[in-house]
Amino acid sequence: MSVGPPANPEVARKHRGGPVVGYATEGLRIYGNFFAFCLDALRGLFRRPFQVREFIQQAWFISSVSILPAALVSIPFGAVIALQLGSLTRQIGAQSFTGAASVIAIVREAGPIVTALIVAGAAGSAICADLGARKIREELDAMEVLGIDPIHRLVAPRVVASMLIAVLLNGLVNVVGVAGGYTFNVMMQGGTPGAYLASFQALGQLPDLIAGEVKALLFGAIAAIVASYKGMTAKGGPKGVGDAVNQSVVITFMLLFAVNFVVTAIYFQVVPQKGS
């Protein structure tokens, strides 16, 4: 999986069917490899024995690199939403609904997006760099030669850890974001604490939170799989690892926003909204 021209432009240009077909097939080959890797990783998730130790280590590691940035990003996020809505709701005389709008914005969208950014940027890049370094030091080859499948051994625990931490992180981001919005609304904008809290249920509902957590789960899986794939296919020495990390973050961001859109669209189709 890659942004830009196919891995091997020369082969593409020399293809039997001409350069156009060549570019198409060479480009598709990369995606084919990525999907094959995804299937292997999925199969690895269910292979016994599950690598519990690696999973715990990775979960600990991912949470240690992502909790603080996630919390720090979500405070201003909540505040900005309150700021944007504050003046608008005042103009139309719906101040008491600031809380409702704030909660729905954070739980439905901001939470999963912040989670996605942090998981891709902090956890994904770390996973990619780690596996990439192992790849170029031939550790992964050595592992295969010792009869151990690196996908089962290294990728599966990372994917599960990343999924779990993304779900938990989403919860954290929701709480911190709503708290940030509350603080900002009550202290800076002169909102009423009671009105802010009481309107929580006005627009939002429990399925919003569930949908947010499902998104976070998917984001965690995608970030870990893309990062692992880019890391395990890194080549060309230390520079190759750097390139792989860069591409992994960019690709993950794009994928996460696309997936976010799709999941949101499905959610609105499937779950009836309040007041509709």
Added chain:
Amino acid sequence: MGVEVRVEGLTKSFGGHPVWADVSLTLPTGEISVLLGPSGTGKSVFLKTLIGLLKPDRGSIWISDRDLPRLSERDLYEVRRLFGVLFQDGALFGSMTLYDNVAFPLREHTRKSESEIRSIVSEKLEMVGLTGAEKKLPGEISGGMRKRAGLARALVLDPEIILFDEPDSGLDPVRTAYLNQLIVDLNQQTDATFLIVTHDINTARTVPDNIGLLYHRHLAMFGPREMLLSSEEPVVRQFLNAQRVGPIGMAEEKDADELEAEAAAGVELPPLPPIPPQLPPSNGLPRRAQRPAGQWCRENGVVPPPGSFETNMPSTGRHSVENTHELPVVAS
């Protein structure tokens, strides 16, 4: 006891460019073979193909009755347990101590108790002279130590086939000599089939039973050590004697004009240097696969260069027999 590896018509290319084509050779059971070649001729690629890390375009690799490139993934992992591989930089797991690195295959593949594992690991670490370094991380030790630890890990499951990817790259001459001695001693003790990929001619001249030479995208020659060391074939001769005169140029092979110019200038190849004696195991007993010095030459009516097989030859002084009996690596 080792296993024979039979390679037939193996071809590998990257992005349309062949790395090498139609390589056929047999690594005889229990013997030490060396695969030589100028830098960038795909020696490491060959080694990785041999263990199934890379898929060849064509050809077979027979290990007893199984054809490695056509095995299912599960069978491939099964067959790989016959192999021990020493990678270029040791390829140790950076997050584990040396002890855990060496114990790793045992913990994964056997049901041995921790005390059994301890005794096996300390035996292997002693064999490579790393006793006392068990608690160190790979990042804290020198390249030579990493290599030796990688060797200990490769040996821990008692493999039938042991592959060495440039065991001498990045090592000083003394450590290279120790490592070569260790390789010979290991072959004596385990009777496994050895393949060493290298471009160090000193190793190639003194350690193996067989030599192969990869050059210009094909296998130029593969056969008994004495056959290649007494060969008049230009490429083999040039490479094994590290000369500038011959078909191998600085960038790639020389073109016809250059070769003609060389011939016209009357550059004469120096006479073949004498064949050095093979490095014996350090306990003085012969290896099972060892053949008497000069046997191949006698059988094939080849007169070896004068001075061959004399001990303590000046050109290979660092591998002379006299230096070998006080090595600390003797395990038996």
